[in-house]
Amino acid sequence: MSQTIKYLLPEDRIPRHWYNIQADLPRPAPPVLHPGTLQPIGPADLAPLFPMALIMQEVSTEREIEIPEPVREIYRVWRPSPLIRARRLEQVLGTPAKIFYKYEGVSPAGSHKPNTAIAQAFYNKEEGIKRLSTETGAGQWGSSLAFAGALFGLDVTVFQVRVSYDQKPYRRALMETYGARCLPSPSPETAYGRSVLETHPDHPGSLGIAISEAVEIAATRDDTKYALGSVLNHVLLHQSIIGIEAMEQMEMAGTWPDVVIGCTGGGSNFAGLAFPFIGHGLRGGPKPRMLAVEPSACPSLTRGKYAYDFGDTGHLTPLTKMHTLGSTFTPPGFHAGGLRYHGMAPLVSHLAELGLIDAVAYEQSECFAAGVLFARAEGIIPAPEANHAVKAAVEEALRCKREGKAETILFNLSGHGHFDMQAYADYSAGKLLDLQYDEKELAMALSGLPSVPAPG
Amino acid sequence: MSQTIKYLLPEDRIPRHWYNIQADLPRPAPPVLHPGTLQPIGPADLAPLFPMALIMQEVSTEREIEIPEPVREIYRVWRPSPLIRARRLEQVLGTPAKIFYKYEGVSPAGSHKPNTAIAQAFYNKEEGIKRLSTETGAGQWGSSLAFAGALFGLDVTVFQVRVSYDQKPYRRALMETYGARCLPSPSPETAYGRSVLETHPDHPGSLGIAISEAVEIAATRDDTKYALGSVLNHVLLHQSIIGIEAMEQMEMAGTWPDVVIGCTGGGSNFAGLAFPFIGHGLRGGPKPRMLAVEPSACPSLTRGKYAYDFGDTGHLTPLTKMHTLGSTFTPPGFHAGGLRYHGMAPLVSHLAELGLIDAVAYEQSECFAAGVLFARAEGIIPAPEANHAVKAAVEEALRCKREGKAETILFNLSGHGHFDMQAYADYSAGKLLDLQYDEKELAMALSGLPSVPAPG
Numbered sequence: 001m002s003q004t005i006k007y008l009l010p011e012d013r014i015p016r017h018w019y020n021i022q023a024d025l026p027r028p029a030p031p032v033l034h035p036g037t038l039q040p041i042g043p044a045d046l047a048p049l050f051p052m053a054l055i056m057q058e059v060s061t062e063r064e065i066e067i068p069e070p071v072r073e074i075y076r077v078w079r080p081s082p083l084i085r086a087r088r089l090e091q092v093l094g095t096p097a098k099i100f101y102k103y104e105g106v107s108p109a110g111s112h113k114p115n116t117a118i119a120q121a122f123y124n125k126e127e128g129i130k131r132l133s134t135e136t137g138a139g140q141w142g143s144s145l146a147f148a149g150a151l152f153g154l155d156v157t158v159f160q161v162r163v164s165y166d167q168k169p170y171r172r173a174l175m176e177t178y179g180a181r182c183l184p185s186p187s188p189e190t191a192y193g194r195s196v197l198e199t200h201p202d203h204p205g206s207l208g209i210a211i212s213e214a215v216e217i218a219a220t221r222d223d224t225k226y227a228l229g230s231v232l233n234h235v236l237l238h239q240s241i242i243g244i245e246a247m248e249q250m251e252m253a254g255t256w257p258d259v260v261i262g263c264t265g266g267g268s269n270f271a272g273l274a275f276p277f278i279g280h281g282l283r284g285g286p287k288p289r290m291l292a293v294e295p296s297a298c299p300s301l302t303r304g305k306y307a308y309d310f311g312d313t314g315h316l317t318p319l320t321k322m323h324t325l326g327s328t329f330t331p332p333g334f335h336a337g338g339l340r341y342h343g344m345a346p347l348v349s350h351l352a353e354l355g356l357i358d359a360v361a362y363e364q365s366e367c368f369a370a371g372v373l374f375a376r377a378e379g380i381i382p383a384p385e386a387n388h389a390v391k392a393a394v395e396e397a398l399r400c401k402r403e404g405k406a407e408t409i410l411f412n413l414s415g416h417g418h419f420d421m422q423a424y425a426d427y428s429a430g431k432l433l434d435l436q437y438d439e440k441e442l443a444m445a446l447s448g449l450p451s452v453p454a455p456g
Numbered sequence: 457m458s459q460t461i462k463y464l465l466p467e468d469r470i471p472r473h474w475y476n477i478q479a480d481l482p483r484p485a486p487p488v489l490h491p492g493t494l495q496p497i498g499p500a501d502l503a504p505l506f507p508m509a510l511i512m513q514e515v516s517t518e519r520e521i522e523i524p525e526p527v528r529e530i531y532r533v534w535r536p537s538p539l540i541r542a543r544r545l546e547q548v549l550g551t552p553a554k555i556f557y558k559y560e561g562v563s564p565a566g567s568h569k570p571n572t573a574i575a576q577a578f579y580n581k582e583e584g585i586k587r588l589s590t591e592t593g594a595g596q597w598g599s600s601l602a603f604a605g606a607l608f609g610l611d612v613t614v615f616q617v618r619v620s621y622d623q624k625p626y627r628r629a630l631m632e633t634y635g636a637r638c639l640p641s642p643s644p645e646t647a648y649g650r651s652v653l654e655t656h657p658d659h660p661g662s663l664g665i666a667i668s669e670a671v672e673i674a675a676t677r678d679d680t681k682y683a684l685g686s687v688l689n690h691v692l693l694h695q696s697i698i699g700i701e702a703m704e705q706m707e708m709a710g711t712w713p714d715v716v717i718g719c720t721g722g723g724s725n726f727a728g729l730a731f732p733f734i735g736h737g738l739r740g741g742p743k744p745r746m747l748a749v750e751p752s753a754c755p756s757l758t759r760g761k762y763a764y765d766f767g768d769t770g771h772l773t774p775l776t777k778m779h780t781l782g783s784t785f786t787p788p789g790f791h792a793g794g795l796r797y798h799g800m801a802p803l804v805s806h807l808a809e810l811g812l813i814d815a816v817a818y819e820q821s822e823c824f825a826a827g828v829l830f831a832r833a834e835g836i837i838p839a840p841e842a843n844h845a846v847k848a849a850v851e852e853a854l855r856c857k858r859e860g861k862a863e864t865i866l867f868n869l870s871g872h873g874h875f876d877m878q879a880y881a882d883y884s885a886g887k888l889l890d891l892q893y894d895e896k897e898l899a900m901a902l903s904g905l906p907s908v909p910a911p912g
Contacts, residue, residue: 004467006532011462076462077540077835084533088607106562108835110874150832151544170877177831177880375633376606379533379564418566418874421626424633 005087007249009080014072019240021275021347022233023063024282029350030321033308038452041318048219049226050234051127054120057234063279065237067119074118074151078107079241083249089377090397097400098255099393101413102246102273103380109174111338111383111415112269113144113229116238120227121148131155131224133217135185135210138164138337139171140383140415141229146180157224159185159193159213162205164337171419185210192216192314206330207341212314219316230266231311231322231345239272242412247276250410257288259396261411263388264292264301264359265338267345269414275347278356288410291396292348292359293388295367297435298331300324300344301352301359303442308452309343319450322349325437326445332435334364335423336384342445360392363434367391368427371417383415384423461543463705465536470528475696477731477803478689479519480738485806486777489764494908497774504675505682506690507583510576513690519735521693523575530574530607534563535697539705545833546853553856554711555849557869558702558729559836565630567794567839567871568725569600569685572694576683577604587611587680589673591641591666594620594793595627596839596871597685602636613680615641615649615669618661620793627875641666648672648770662786663797668770675772686722687767687778687801695728698868703732706866713744713866715852719844720748720757720815721794723801725870731803734812744866747852748804748815749844751823753891754787756780756800757808757815759898764908765799775906778805781893782901788891790820791879792840798901816848819890823847824883827873839871840879 022028031040043055050058057065067075086099104112124132132154136142142158149156158180165172165184175182183189185205186196190213196203203209211228218226228235250256260277262270274290281287294301300323309324311317323344325331331340344352351357364384371387373394374380382390393411400407417424426432478484487496499511506514513521523531542555560568580588588610592598598614605612614636621628621640631638639645641661642652646669652659659665667684674682684691706712716733718726730746737743750757756779765780767773779800781787787796800808807813820840827843829850830836838846849867856863873880882888 004532005529006467008464008466010464010466011460073461074835076460108837114835147835151835169881173877173881173884174837174874176884177828177837177877179832372633376635379530379570379603379607381564381630381633416874418630418872419877421629421633421875425625425629428629428632 005085007083007252009245009248011076013248014075014079015067015241015244017064017066018237019244019276019279020060020063020065020237021279022061024279026354029346033319033452035310035315035319035450045318049215051123051129051225053123053126054234057237058232068122071119071122080245081106083246083253085253086378089374092373092377093394093397093401095397095401096404096406097397098406098408099397100253100408100410102242103413104242105380105413105416109140109144109147110418111140111144112239112242112272113141114147115241115272116229116235116268117144117148119238121152121154124225125152125154129154129223129225131157132227133157133214133224134227134229135159135207135214137161137207137340139168139175140338142182143171143174143178144229145227146175146178149180150178156180157217158182159187159210161185161207161210162203163333185213187213189213190216206313208313208327211312212316215312215316230268231343233347235268236271236275236345236347239268240275242272243274243276246273246410247280255408256286257410258407259289259291259409261291261293261389261392261409263339263385263414264294264344264348265341265385267348269412271345271348273412278351290357291392292357293392294359294361295334295336295339295388296361296363297334297437298325298340299361300342302361304344305446305449306349306353307449309449311343319452320346322346323352325442326448328448329442329445332437334435335420336364336388338385339388362388362391365432365434368432370394380413381417382413383417384420386414389413461541463539463708465701465704467532469704470531470535471523471697471700473520473522474693475700475732475735476516476519476521476693477735478517480735482810485802489775489908491766491771491775491906501774505671507579507585507681509579509582510690513693514688524578527575527578536701537562539702541709542834545830548829548833549850549853549857551853551857552860552862553853554862554864555853556709556864556866558698559869560698561836561869561872565596565600565603566874567596567600568695568698568728569597570603571697571728572685572691572724573600573604575694577608577610580681581608581610585610585679585681587613588683589613589670589680590683590685591615591663591670593617593663593796595624595631596794598638599627599630599634600685601683602631602634605636606634612636613673614638615643615666617641617663617666618659619789641669643669645669646672662769664769664783667768668772671768671772686724687799689803691724692727692731692801692803695724696731698728699730699732702729702866703736711864712742714863715745715747715865717747717749717845717848717865717867719795719841719870720750720800720804721797721841723804725868727801727804729868734807746813747848748813749848750815750817751790751792751795751844752817752819753790753893754781754796755817756798758817760800761902761905762805762809763905765905767799775908776802778802779808780905781898782904784904785898785901788893790891791876792820792844794841795844818844818847821888821890824888826850836869837873838869839873840876842870845869
């Protein structure tokens with residue numbers, strides 16, 4: 001007798017609402033501050049960057065926010081995404097645990113990022129915006145927004161970190177195939193980019209610099225808004241569709257997770273899976289352990305400071321309270337480019353402070369080892385970012401084996417690795433090193449955090 | 457009100473049988489001949505290359521052949537694959553036609569190839585085989601068999617055409633991540649490879665040479681069998697799962713195709729979608745037009761000769777009657793590597809001779825133009841091979857527009873293009889040329905076809 005391994009929802013079970021964890025927080029997250037006045041910002045302060053609908057979502061405390069029909073219409077191409085039981089991985093590990101993964105690599109861009117890209121493009125289009133600017137590192141976010149822009153007829157300009165622009169031409173080709181314009185950052189296109197190039201003509205770029213450039217473009221052009229692929233509340237809100245679907249699918253599977261796992265860079269794929277479960281627990285349901293997994297080389301949750309900081313290097317953004325390594329911190333060039341960010345989503349940070357989320361950090365080589373094990377057992381090649389979640393799931397399954405516990409483990413396989421095969425080639429060739437950040441640089445970056453008086 | 461666009465079947469609707477068109481043929485296909493005796497070969501002749509279960513499928517005339525449960529178990533990871541209505545593409549084209557596509561890019565290898573790779577690995581494993589050898593061009597088949605080998609614990613050796621081995625390291629990395637051994641062909645590993653290297657040390661390789669090498673390894677080693685990714689009857693049989701699912705999904709959609717489209721290299725993805733519909737028509741059901749789409753630079757169905765020929769360059773295979781450009785024909789190096797084969801599946805060729813299949817050829821640049829149009833409308837980047845099917849679907853939709861007909865068009869989107877972004881980058885840069893084969897070379901290859909007396 002065969003056993004079900006894949007839990008699919010029909011198209012009409014695509015959720016009709018996103019879940020907003022701000023409705024269920026024991027206490028609200030600290031406010032976002034204006035960097036000049038250090039006072040909480042209002043919607044008007046964000047209006048140059050975002051359409052009003054997204055700004056209202058950013059501060060909303062409504063539990064359920066309706067997903068517009070045109071967004072659901074496009075979600076249908078790949079959603080509901082499958083929940084799959086990793087039976088062969090369980091067998092390889094010899095664990096009594098049940099391992100489930102929610103697979104977001106089925107989207108056209110190959111990751112969870114389109115969940116929010118489509119929503120952001122929709123709201124911008126609704127408010128008459130013609131152009132979107134954004135930044136991208138390895139390119140997962142940039143290609144997702146390019147995809148969304150193509151479907152809604154918006155021009156998309158992507159500032160891609162120069163080292164990725166030069167070394168990863170295929171993600172760029174993907175963005176350009178969708179019709180987006182892709183610029184290496186730092187670029188002569190912006191005042192901030194020019195200022196960087198003036199002193200460092202060969203600067204390899206960083207996510208923090210690229211954000212500054214994209215924000216500058218949006219702030220200075222009437223027909224252009226900015227789109228961010230993680231970190232912000234409205235991004236995490238849109239990603240909640242992952243967890244809402246997963247809850248229904250876990251019910252179909254007749255079990256409930258004891259531990260929920262996601263990798264964390266800016267925090268959105270983790271939050272997308274975890275927040276609906278956390279909210280369910282806060283409202284009286286079972287409380288699975290929540291495990292955020294980050295790279296040892298960029299460990300904002302496990303080594304960063306919970307403090308107000310800028311989101312970008314050019315200090316054009318508001319100040320948000322988050323776990324941060326400091327906005328001047330430059331993580332080493334490991335392969336999981338989507339996790340190379342100095343800060344953590346304010347809501348994820350807040351929940352970690354509240355003790356509702358655990359965090360752990362792993363080196364990239366052990367994550368790739370877990371990814372290869374997973375690929376050979378389950379067939380799907382995970383993205384380097386997702387390998388962090390795979391690694392943690394494997395560790396949890398081995399713990400269950402040692403302890404003789406048949407726990408249920410759920411993790412987010414946030415994307416496939418088809419664009420990241422150079423990393424796997426390096427791993428196979430023994431050339432994938434565990435990169436360390438510079439402790440002095442971290443200390444310096446942390447000491448340079450903006451000074452914000454405690455609220456009184 | 458939203459309209460359904462994606463037709464999903466639940467996991468328990470994965471077909472339990474493959475469909476064998478040999479049961480419904482008005483007359484049987486010509487027999488496979490031994491190249492020495494020119495007499496029909498028997499199962500024993502194929503035993504060095506294939507496990508007996510596959511040989512029996514090769515010659516079976518049973519209509520339904522049961523899919524083994526362990527194969528269905530693995531199919532579950534990505535099957536049933538979605539049938540999607542391309543509503544935005546319809547709108548962009550302004551056509552009254554309904555366009556549907558069956559999307560096979562959801563498999564872990566990103567194409568339809570695992571449908572047969574999993575089945576072939578299973579039957580080999582069942583008969584105690586330890587190793588599989590195969591060839592690959594761009595790498596879609598090699599990576600699919602590597603994936604299948606990993607899941608069944610079989611060692612897989614892939615002879616990859618040298619020019620692809622050198623130029624496309626990412627597909628190789630994928631194969632190696634699954635644990636396969638990948639060799640550039642021609643290689644010193646085989647007598648045939650050494651003979652080629654002796655006279656041409658820098659030979660770029662070809663699919664025909666790589667097949668010869670893989671066949672030689674299997675024929676000379678007891679624990680090793682050969683696996684082919686297209687052309688053969690049993691491969692087309694396994695791919696029929698595509699069409700069987702699509703028929704059920706078209707019923708869900710409340711319509712039936714007027715035209716069914718697939719790209720053709722060896723013929724398996726086209727046959728996989730088309731044969732169940734053709735068989736249904738032969739048994740009294742509606743008879744959609746069947747359209748095979750091939751590259752102008754390798755036009756076996758539209759420019760080849762229907763004749764007995766070898767499947768490989770080294771002439772180690774039996775003789776099959778098929779549309780062929782001659783086994784010595786070398787197609788120019790266009791991007792749809794999966795369509796660069798001199799011959800066409802004997803069953804597809806036979807059905808074309810019976811007038812049950814139409815064929816058309818397109819240049820690669822017009823196929824990429826259609827692929828980019830599709831990507832910007834539907835979000836999915838097609839593989840270069842699949843762009844041929846997209847092009848034909850677009851042409852059919854435009855014909856419907858001219859004729860004011862609301863026909864239903866169904867095509868097979870056989871894979872995604874995430875491994876083929878260099879081709880899209882070339883296209884965007886205006887560097888994608890329409891390559892022509894050498895007419896003299898074609899004439900010479902056709903004049904060198906083996907002489908086989910007509911059956912008397």
